[in-house]
Amino acid sequence: MKISYNWVKQFIQLDWDAEQTGELLTDLGLEIEGIEKYESVQGGLEGIVVGHVLTCVQHPNADRLKVTTVDLGTGEPVQIVCGAPNVAAGQKVPVATVGTTLYDAEGKGFKIKKGKIRGEVSNGMICAEDELGLGESHDGIMILAEDLVPGTKASDVFDIENDTVFEIGLTPNRADAMSHYGVARDLKAGLQQKDLKLELITPSTSSFRVDNRTLKIDVDVADKTLAPRYCGVTISGVQVKSSPEWLQHRLKAIGLTPKNNVVDVTNYVLHELGQPLHAFDANYISGNKIIVKTLETGTKFTTLDEVERELHEDDLMICDAEKPLCIAGVFGGLHSGVTEQTTNVFLESAYFNPVSVRKTAKRHGLNTDASFRFERGIDPNCTEYALKRAALLIQELAGGEITSDVSDSYPTKIEDFQVRVSFDNITKLIGEELPRETIKNILSSLEIKINSVTDGGLGLTIPAYRVDVQREADVIEEILRVYGYNNIEFDEKWHISVANSSRYEDHKLQDVVGSQLVSQGFYEIMANSLTTAAYTELSEQLKAEHNITMLNPLSGDLSVMRQSLLFSGLEAISHNINRKQSDLKFFEFGKTYHHYGENREEHKHLSLLITGNTNAETWRQSKPVTSDFFYAKGIVTSVLSRLGLHSLKVSPIKSDLFSEGLILSLGKTNLVEFGIVKRSVLKAFDIKQQVIFADFNWDNVIEVTKNRKIKFKEIPKFPKVRRDFALLIDEKTTFAEIHNIAKQSERNLLKEVNLFDVYEGKNLPKGKKSYAVSFTLQDEHKTLTDKQIDKIMNKLQQSFEKQLGAELR
Template sequence: MKISYNWLKQFLKTSWTPEQTSELLTDLGLEVEGLESYQSIKGGLEGVVVGEVLTCVKHPNADKLKVTTVDVGDESPLQIVCGAPNVDAGQKVPVATIGTVLCTKEDEAWTIKKGKIRGEASHGMICAEDELGLGKSHDGILVLDEKLKPGTPVSDIFDIENDYVFEIGLTPNRADAMSHLGTARDLRAGLIQKEINLELITPSVSAFQVENRTVKIDVNVINQDLAPRYCGVTITGLKVKESPKWIQHRLKAIGLSPINNIVDATNYVLHELGQPLHAFDAVKITGNKVEVKTLKAGTKFVTLDGIERELHEDDLMICDAEKPMCIAGVFGGEHSGVSESTTSIFLESAYFNPVSIRKTAKRHGLNTDASFRFERGIDPNITEYALKRAALLIQDIAGGEITSDIVDLYPKKIKDFEVRLSFENAKKLVGEEIPREVIKRILTSLDIKVNNVTEAGLGLTVPAYRNDVQREADIIEEILRVYGYNNIETTKKLNASISTTSRFEDYKIQNIIGDQLASQGFFEILSNSLTTPNYIELSEQLKENHNVTMLNPLSNDLSVLRQSLLFSGLESISFNINRKRSNLKFFEFGKTYHAYDNKREEYKHLSLFITGNQFAENWNQENKKSDFFVMKGLVCSILERLGVLKFNESPVKSDLFSEGLSLSLGKNKLVDFGIIKKSVLKHFDIEQEVVYADFNWDTVLDVIKHHSIKFKSIPKYPEVRRDFALLLDNNVTFESIYTVAKQTEKQLLKEINLFDVYQGKNLPKGKKSYAVSFTLQDERKTLNEKQIDKIMKKLQSSFEKQLGAELR
């Protein structure tokens, strides 16, 4: 939000500098993010002086140029070459001297330098009004009053606005400060706290009067819940033209482009008082009737920007007897606004339901100065005052007469808020006791009325425009921001507390696994829970009726809550690959959202993504791709870190994987992982293989709570390794070997590892060779050769009988 310093001083006659004012506004909670100077003419015409043309002769080498000598108040006149057709001796003209910086229409600065034009020296420039920013004409040089003295700065002649503009980062709760009046109110409170008492000067509307009652517009508010207050008045005999310079300067300073005097007046009052207004061409109001109502869904309406929009059944509209004219509080219509031919208007000032306006603005993707204020909640009690202020301003700059009484439909008055403040609670929240008289003075300076005073506290009435102050805590916050956070002393006492939370708290487990993954080269990503509904087309297991849909989506691509973390992760992978980062390891903790039979559910997940090479390219290390087995190792290491050492493996059932595994414990599925289908990757323009793991984090947390940690001493006696090369049928899995071995020797067999697989020449058809190692250890004594041979023979016999294995 931009606030003009000069405009602010119309409400408070402060002598504080812009820098001092900036600091105080920031202390009050209206954080000034930037302070810029503004000049109605860039450069302020510095270096441009009045010159008197002494001589003017034709240029010897150019037909359209003239060589002049110009007195600019110095000891000797300047020779200047000029191409203007109207330059002549005896004229008083504006001269840009050497070193003067002028600006083009595109705001590009250029400097006047010494030079030669067709062989003749030129020491300055005689300017046209557009070259100085004083107008648009370029027909010839600007001729000044002949009474002016040569050397007089041109900036002393013309009215140049010099101002400062505060860029305030307004928080959404501070709807009351969305104007120069609102900012001035806060500034006054801050100055009073510094014992500087200034009167808040508001524009007078005492001159408002109805000249005649010749044009009456009947107003009917059909939907009073959406339009609690609606005011209007007619003004006729207007002349639409350019606004006076002073209004243009005010609007330009805060970044607005002047349009015409009627529209500029409504914008001026909007930023002055915070009340949006709208002017309708009265001639275009069919039937001299205005109705405030909603229309049927699907009704077509063309807005000011020329776009045809389809209305929602809850969009509040301003209509005449036949057609809609304006989306209430959001955007005007193309065919009902003020034009150059307008001579009479119906001026509207209203208070609309903030929720309704926000929903309508979001539905149509519109964000206007009016909707910005309406949807945050304006002052319902300023509606008529702002209408009078705007009407008088329009009369002042566009002429005309007020030709109707003010229509003010306000059937149910919006009440002020009653709040009780406890002095004890204020002390607890602030951290120290603020004197009670100081509290009352601060509250009074903020227009909060003190109704009664007791030893325990205060009974207060908060004005309706402070819709963010409705609780005792809000009152204390108001006191504290005006009193000054910097004035609260920091306690010297250090308090600490000991957490008694369970070691299985979600955030603790997340930190453990997050640290582990980060140490393995992973980067954590955080993606948007909002996504596009089109992703459900990539899997038959994702159903459209399970989507949780946003009522007011920012766009179609962000209109539903995600049912899977896969697609947002693939978006991140695609983004990185397109920027030449193809070796990726990502993980994300996040939630998925689902709508089931009139209820909504959300589940937490941990997702892992690996793609590209495992390691960075290096001369002494062969590049290896991140594949399924790398992911399996990562998944198993996570489960092992969490104490889950036993689980069941089964083929993955999700159609998002071309191949994969599901790991479960009993009926609880812990994780699905595998290689993503190429058809899914193609949707994201990913050509390289991506391996994905999806942990059901809620299930994992529930499972690990039932695991107890057991400690045992490190064995004193050595372990022994023996290997078998087994010839097996192709359908025999390593899991079968593992199971048979564990059943055969339960006590001394500690580890079983598959370290080589061979299929090919010199093997019978339908056979394969597994090289398996077995680690044996007795924790009570050293194993001897006889015991080892006995165990290995027993294992061999079991493999031959149960798996049909042969030793090679």
């Protein structure tokens, strides 16, 4: 939000520099994110002075140039070459002295230098009004008043605006500070704590009067819930034209483009007082009647941006007797606004329901200065005052007469908030006991009325415009921010307690696993928990009735909470592939959300997504290795192994999301499902390469990890022995069967069983394949003998032959 310092100083007469004021505003919670200069004339006419042309003669070497001598008030005239046809001796003219920077129409600066023009020395430049930014004429140089003294700064001659603009990072709860008056009000409270008691000056509306009652427009508020207060008045005989420069400068300083004097006044009052207003062309209002109501869903309405919109039955509309004119609190209609042909105006000032305005604005994708304020809650007691303030300004700038009484529909007054605050709680939350008089002074400076004072606390009335102060804690926060967070003293002695923390806490295990995955080349992603309901159609296991639906979704793509981490991960994969990043390894810790009957559940997961090559191409590796199922299995088992989870049960997966996959479990607890994502699923995301997805049930992983006991043992000092078998087996036989048979045959000395080669094809009987399997043996207490090793290997061979029909090759 942009705030003009000159504008603020209309409400509070402060002579501080902008930096000092910005620091105080930041301390008060209105954080200053930046301070910039505004100049109605770029450069502020710095270096431009009044010059007196003493002589003017023809340039000896150019027909269209003149050589002049100009008195700049320095005591010694300077020579300037000028090409303007109207330059003459005796004139008072604006002169850009040597070193001055002038700006062209695009804002590009160029410096005036001492030089020679066609052989004659020129020490400056006599300027036209467009060269100074004071107009558009370039017919000749500007001729100034004869009584001006040479050397006078041009900035003292011309009425230019130099301002400082604060960029305030306004938090959504501070609706009271969404105007220059609101900022000045906060500034007054902060200055009072620095013993500067300045008065808050408010614009007077005492001169408001009804000139005649020749144009009455009846107001009928049909929906008083959505429009608790609605005011209006007519102004007849206005002349719509450009606004005066002072008003244009005020709006330009805060980034607004002036339109015309009537519209500019409504924008001015909006940013001055925080009350949105809307001016209608009264001649366009049919039946001399305004009706505030909702219309049927599907009703067409064209807004100011020339977009035809379909209304919703909950959209509050400003209508006349025949048609809609404006979306209440959000956006005006294309034909009902003020134009240069407008002579009669109906001026609206209202308080609309914040929730209704917010929903309507989101529904139509609109975000205006008016909706920004209405959504957060404005001051309902400012409505009529702002209307009169704007009406008087329109009369001042556009002429006309007030031709109706103020219509004010306010059936149920919006009451102030009643809050009781305890002195003990103030001390407890702030951490320091503040003087009670200081507390009362702060509250009074914030326009919070003190109804009662007891030894225990205060009974308060909070103004209705402070929608963010409705609880005791809110009041204490107000006291603290005005008192100053930096003024709270801290003890030099720190009391620190160290809590017992389990190594199995969620965040610690996440750090362990996350660090491991990063070291293996993975990148962590954080996807939105909101997604589209259409994703449930990609799997029969995901039911639409299990979706948790948003009441007020931002869009259809963000209407439900996700039931799986797969689809948000595939969105990230697709996004990167479309940007030429095809070798990807992602992981995400996130939650899924489910609606089962009357219950809502959320479950934590760790998901892995792998696609493309395992490593980038290098000169040492001419052929990249593509990530496959077995690579992913190694990653998955390494994660579980890092957490101390071994002896896992492997079973095939039954899911329509995978073309093939496995489930790893410990006992009856499933820990992870992983596999190759089906092409039909990938097609929905326009992914053409293979993607492997692993879904850890993180809640289960944490639970079983907690129950695993850590055992420590010495590293054996006796050597391991490896023996290999090349087994000819049936093609349906799995390595898991070989592994289990080996472990059952030799439980003590057999430490590892690994598959290091698989062959299928020529020179093998039909239906057969060859597995090369290694067996690692070790006795932790002595060195194994050949006799022991041979005995174990014979035993293994017999077991394979008997149970699998295997043959040694």
